[in-house]
Amino acid sequence: MMKMKFSVLILLLCIGAQSFSLAQEATPAAPETKVTSESNKAKNDVDNRIYSLAMRYNDASVAKIKLYELMERNPGNLVYAETLASMYFEMEQYGSAALVSLDLLERNDKNLTALEVAAFSLEQLGALERALPHFESLHLLSGDLFSLYKAGYLQYTLKKYDEALNSVNMLIKDSKAAEQKLNFPKGENNGMQEVSMTAAAENLKGLIYKEQGSNAEAKTAFEAALAVNPDFELAKENLAGLQ
Structure with a gap:
């Protein structure tokens, strides 16, 4: 009945290479992991550029693959999973959107993006009892x-x-x-x-x-x-x- 009001994180990754590089610079790597960190950073930069191109050319399948690779390589950076959850929702793949967002909430139950995607995805799936507490939490937190x-x-x-x-x-x-x-x-x-x-x-x-x-x-x-x-x-x- 109503259009969902929520902020998709797609654009975050379009400028992600710069912001993620800054985040990595903020936490210096230990000497023994320096080579690995530099290698990961280079891979992240490439994957972010490919992701941006895939989104520009409307190739969601490639974009999702790159998000999965970035998630695997950077398990502590939740923005990749947030973007994946939002992408699944926009593509009306509500089951996948719900699963990703629920995994995010296991790690941070105050993640507003995850609460929003979980609430609307579960509602679309007809799981109203499960959607309700996420709407309630979203209101209480925001x-x-x-x-x-x-x-x-x-x-x-x-x-x-x-x-x-x-x-x-x-x-x-x-x-x-x-x-x-x-x-x-x-x-x-x-x-x-x-x-x-x-x-x-x-x-x-x-x-x-x-x-x-x-x-x-x-x-x-x-x-x-x-x-x-x-x-x-x-x-x-x-x-x-x-x-």
Whole structure:
């Protein structure tokens, strides 16, 4: 229903040769490993250049091979795995994206890129119970309101109504939610419309109350959504469905 909002790391490797070289220079190698380090650096430089060319020429298969080689040669540098996870997601290979990101989270459970890819990939795979805690963590660590909305929607879908109400109420109280927009379908085959996140949260709140059989509270929530965005088609339909 909504387009994923996340920062792909593809461009990082396009300028990676320089940044990784600086990182290596920051940690001097021991004398006995100097030759090996220089050899690895040279291989990294070549692989980064090939990766950049592969991305430029839209050859994802070569780009992925180079990422795997860089990951194997530089196990302590997580940017390669982050980029691979993001690439798999962009290619809609959600199973692979989830596996890479979950491996990253085993090493660092606060890795925002891994949390983001894991959350959306698992959701796409239908593993909502597993996706939910990643959305929750993403919000807690970054303050991202879209992740909070996604958490609320999954909580509603999974019938965790108390948790869902807590999430939407947090959104409604946050003044920044009024400044952010979400896209929703506008009637049957009429494209999409943009509404504020506050209106979206009120609409979701109405759905939660409706599922609980609290139609009066649901009506109030749908009306609140329309007070924010009077042309919110989905909220109009939901309100009409109560009558």
